[in-house]
Amino acid sequence: MLPSLDALVDNSNNTLEDVYKTVVPECEEIRIATGYFYLSGFNLFKEDLENLRNPEELEHAPFRILMGRKTDQRTVDEVSEGQTLREQFEQEVKEDVEELNNAQIERLDRLRDFIAEGLVDVRVRNPDSGYFHAKGASFRGATDDPSLRNGDRDQRGAVTIVGSSNFSQSGHRHNVELNLTSQNGSDAEAFEEWYDNQWANGEEFSEEIINIIEETDRYQQWKEQQDEDDDEVEDEVDIGTYLEPFEMYKLLAYDELNGNVSIRDSPLYYFQTLGYESAKTKLSQYDGCIISDSVGLGKSFIGSELLYDYREQGDRCLLIVPANLTDQWRDLLQDATDEDGDPFFGLEVDGKHLQVMSISKFQNLTYDEVNALDDRFNVVLIDEAHRFRNHGKWNPNPVDDDDYTGTRRHANARLLRKNTMIMLTATPINNSATDLKNLIGLFTDENELMNKASLKFSAFDDYIDLAAERKRIAAGKEEATEQEQRQMTEKLKRHSDEISEILNEVMVLRTRKHVKETLTDQDDFDMSFKPPELNKEQYSLPPAYQPIYRMLPDVMDALHLPHITIKNPQAGGTLKALYKLNLLKRLESSTYAFVQSVQTLHESERSLLGFLDGLPDDEDIDVLRTMGDDAAETTLEDFVEGEEAAEDVEQTLEEFGFDSGALQADGGDADDELADATVGEVKTYIHEDLTLLAYFLSRFIGRVARDSGSIADMEVRAGTVAR
CATH class of the missing domain: 3.40.50.10810 (Tandem AAA-ATPase domain)
Known part of the structure; x- marks a missing residue:
């Protein structure tokens, strides 16, 4: 019984490649119609053709491909110069082969073998009879019951696919296509009747494909390399040579361990x-x-x-x-x-x-x-x-x-x-x-x-x-x-x-x-699962820091940070909160790191102010956003010092159940104070931020340096002296 399929396949949520991989291994007879058969398309099948029927029983190949060919101005020009459509088509196939990589050539070699064995047959519809642009396929499920296929009506499992995908890697995987699937027996019979009529009017092309494959330089190079590799294997193993029992044991052990043997001692417990x-x-x-x-x-x-x-x-x-x-x-x-x-x-x-x-x-x-x-x-x-x-x-x-x-x-x-x-x-x-x-x-x-x-x-x-x-x-x-x-x-x-x-x-x-239950005596591993002992520690902030920390929440809350919201109208409010969280994380790291972060913020806002000075105060801020549509949105790395700091903030967010990578994907932000602001109002926000930062820094650095006593923060002092 063939597996059930989605009614529509467009290569977004599911791909035609996945559908083919699911259906093909279960089938005994396959018909493919395609506007053009790109050789890359056959890569998608790998080794999944074991259930195909014997071609002698069918009196034709169980896997048939009927294709058209590309027609463009280049074709018209070359035909007018005396090159036949068939010759041009053969040339296109040769060019396809030359562009394949080793893995694709290996699949192509299988295609050659399948054609030679009569399992696959390829025909071409000549454009003189009308440009063949059909794209579809029918699949008949494998069965051990001959009565299902030999009665008045074919009762084998059926899948029919009709749509826009060519028989190519891009058509099966990457392009946005539209293909409809059906598992109705009547649909399959209608498609097969149409297909067999078109097949009868097609021209044989299987032999030419074999010749083209074997004559291309690309295939010959790959084949020579394969022969050299085979010769090396034959040189290494002298078949028929007597082996001592211990040598035979090693070969059997190697095979049983799938080659995973080494003189190296694994470092794993x-x-x-x-x-x-x-x-x-x-x-x-x-x-x-x-x-x-x-x-x-x-x-x-x-x-x-x-x-x-x-x-x-x-x-x-x-x-x-x-x-x-x-x-x-x-x-x-x-x-x-x-x-x-x-x-x-x-x-x-x-x-x-x-x-x-x-x-x-x-x-x-x-x-x-x-x-x-x-x-x-x-x-x-x-x-x-x-x-x-x-x-x-x-x-x-x-x-x-x-x-x-x-x-x-x-x-x-x-x-x-x-x-x-x-x-x-x-x-x-x-x-x-x-x-x-x-x-x-x-x-x-x-x-x-x-x-x-x-x-x-x-x-x-x-x-x-x-x-x-x-x-x-x-x-x-x-x-x-x-x-x-x-x-x-x-x-x-x-x-x-x-x-x-x-x-x-x-x-x-x-x-x-x-894991503790699986430890052996050979494992020199001391594993203790005692819960950690928590000791309550009492401490108080030095006098120099207390007024600063009391002031800090109000300062954080008052900052507007328009340079973030302007660049990120979709997630500005969230990123502003993230920015403030980072400032607190920097203070946790050291006072010097905090001062450096505030300085970076100060420079960013002054830079924005300098840009706005060239715009009319009554201009709507959305104009500025329009001008910046092509600019990259702000990310963590834009306002934290270094990649590790960004990772540190992300880790903190994730501990609270947030994902910074999803911020811009979450949609609009209700907390956008710049939604209806003018350039003049944004300038006011910037001036307020700059004034607040200057006042806070003067209080912060001055008080800590002046009243620190025995707990002097040398980093802050160094930063103060440097200024």
């Missing part, structure tokens, strides 16, 4: 090795997993051991980590040693084969820059992956750097979904099941979970919707009988169990208690 092995199993199944052991159990060591394996295989690895952990990760991977001086991992972080990048830098990359990373790397490890829990997605073929919905951080991560994805987080869920759904969706989807584990990814949405409904009932916004509420609770329990099964499938999640 036994309980970490269990987590590492579990992660490897999940990675082999889904090409991604979430490692979510409790804090202090060595997730970074498990992740590093996985990276070591991938680097041994020649894969290029990208780490995306908090800015304040970039040096720590480089040291762990490259320089950290055990007590004997032997490196734990000894990997070279060279930026080419292994690169460490901060989350803040990654989230600000453009669409093209992230796609370039996607081409460079095979494996991605994300530390503190819970920071990617808020959904985001680039629009198809984005027109600029802001052409995305949701958070840019998550949108960028989605572009790396083709890579192996390792995610480390001790807090995979913050507020709701939506967080988990968004994280898991970075490396798998509903089709893969259903096909490989018979699990419904929709359990997340069902749970989320039902929980929201119950919350409305509890708040008195909706009504429900006691029986309905009991049924709702039962459904929530069922969906919760389904989600737990999904987590077991894709996540390594162990508590400290569980």
